[in-house]
Amino acid sequence: MNTAETPVLADYCIDVARRARAASMALGLLGTEVKNRWLVKSVEFLVERSEKVLAANQRDLANAPGYGLDSAAIDRLRLTDARIADIASALRQIASLPDPVGEVIDGNRRPNGLEITKVRVPLGVVFFIYESRPNVTADAAAICIKSGNAVILRGGKEAIHSSQAIIECLQEAAEATGLPQDSVQFIETTDRDAVGHLLKLDQFIDVAIPRGGEGLIRRVTNEARMPVIKHFDGNCHIFVDQQANFEMALRIIENSKCQRMGVCNALESLLVHRKIANEFLPELNAKLASYPIELRGCENTRRIIPTAKAATEEDWGKEYLGPILSVMVVDSLDEAIEHINRYGSKHTDAIITNDLAASRRFTASIDSAAVVVNASTRFNDGGEFGFGAEIGISTDKFHARGPCGLRELTTYKYIVQGDGQIRT
């Protein structure tokens, strides 16, 4: 980038962030009705102007080969009438969710008569950085606004025209319904340095949320001066215990691994108790035969499934996001727990067992956002948890862990009410 432009870009970023902060102060005081009215009006505008949005999307699709997008990425980029209807339906769904702002979380009256209330309030300003899926533009904006936060959106250059067309609908809906101006802002430049500038502005921005590949997330985490809600990867495990129902185990493994391979809650590594390995692994191999899945096993696995490739140390820590599954035979529940806590991503890990003690020990000992018993790892998801909407999944322990919906974009403050109390 031309160095003469740097101050201009920095100034632009400061201006955007400052305006977001101002909008957030007004937004935090806004009633639920205005926010919902904005959501409904946004849906109206999106549907009314779908031709314009689709035309903008055509421009992005035409540019896609130039960005080297593969067919899967191009498919994610593509908008259709059906996909616009999906966006509209997501926004309507968010309108129907309860407003988290103002919820009284806790409270008590102190012996001196002071009344202390812990009340849920918005975080303030969210900086949301995402890659090429244009539907995320509307979805993320809706979640941020419904939870009372102003949002600065930075979408991928591959979807810039689509995102801008969607943002226009959201911003005009804001004007039409009295949502504070600058509640939803979109970074117009595709200059990568804009992200760097914004990540420094912790006096205006309360949280950064990156969604995309690990490279993006590492960059944001390294550069951000404000807290970040994120997960790097999802190296999710299933442990098939000695008292597992085989039919159930096979069904859950198939679903966890094969229903959608490229997502963070898909199965990546299977652990099998030594006592059942001889019997179970051939059945697993047969079950997965209809899928193009490569097994990478430990020595014991390969004795039982000779077609499995040899797993290396690196495999145990790896999120494949594709048709590979690492398989290890373990001597005990404790070995499984230790392995998962060592190599896992603290994302989603499951046990298949009918042994109550083993289940209790597993759920207590596994240090992950979601610990699953006798169900698919794919259930670690805001929608499946009943949150109604999700802006991401966190594998951190600080602030929010697991799926992040409306509540996870809030904080609280204490209101202390008295009638003249002083401290003695």
Place this chain on the structure above:
Amino acid sequence: MNTAETPVLADYCIDVARRARAASMALGLLGTEVKNRWLVKSVEFLVERSEKVLAANQRDLANAPGYGLDSAAIDRLRLTDARIADIASALRQIASLPDPVGEVIDGNRRPNGLEITKVRVPLGVVFFIYESRPNVTADAAAICIKSGNAVILRGGKEAIHSSQAIIECLQEAAEATGLPQDSVQFIETTDRDAVGHLLKLDQFIDVAIPRGGEGLIRRVTNEARMPVIKHFDGNCHIFVDQQANFEMALRIIENSKCQRMGVCNALESLLVHRKIANEFLPELNAKLASYPIELRGCENTRRIIPTAKAATEEDWGKEYLGPILSVMVVDSLDEAIEHINRYGSKHTDAIITNDLAASRRFTASIDSAAVVVNASTRFNDGGEFGFGAEIGISTDKFHARGPCGLRELTTYKYIVQGDGQIRT
């Protein structure tokens, strides 16, 4: 420091952090009884060995002039039988508090029969960095352990012998009661670089908590790779509204400013509604006459109290921690709100009023950890809020805001229980 020692120090820090992580895995599974038994045994040892602890404290007191400690700092450093009794009583109090670990925060059954429970679990490993008050050593360790966290303590060099003597009691109590070894570790070296090394070890340490002067807190915040619970300062305000009861306002201001001047929730800046300023400010001046307090006022204040010095722009943002009070006459409630949100520390801000609408507007609009109506700012405190124990006060919005007790040192995980559910 000798550069040849650096790898040794780094290795020492990694070893400490790694052992803390291992201890934390065991600690998280521990029943409440063991933790409480450890607290009671620690009290026993502290009281039994109080002569040894006092002798160690004498060594620190003898060294204090060499460290340039002033008389207030020396007083904070000093241990007496009474102060050891206070430590013991604090530890007993923490033993009596409910265990936050295992609390079911939320839960529901999904339409597909999955049962989802959100369960409170420890953060893991706490790195606590504090200055010269030796009583903090026992207090912080007790809060961390009771909430299921392993703790690495780094105390100031001024109190090193006292802290070591206290730590010995806590560690031997661990051995005697079956608390995992390395649950409580103390950094034995006074080398400042040890802090820097530990702040990089985010793979082992979940949160850093600095307590002390702003310099320490800035350093920790800048260097830490893990999240930090902290507040930089407490520029706390009181706004005296036009419908304030003068007697109540004067009593609350006196208490907020004068009860203890050097603490973060003490009053630093007073805003007075223009309509009552002529009447109220002279009464304030009379009320504070018996204290050696310097008033620094805006022009209007100085017209009414001519002895007040002129406040500069810098004064509005300043935490004095001493006998100075800045005073501004404001035209309206809105001006007061805007001023506080601009110059305050998001710590504690109060309104004195009998106007319900003004009170509601103030509590909704002020973006601070605690917003107080008709009571002293000094009440923003874990003890006063009924937490029973406090490891610090946070002015951040992320994770924990306001006083941080046992719960604020925890996170949660989701337990998902099914009977074979897969996602479709």
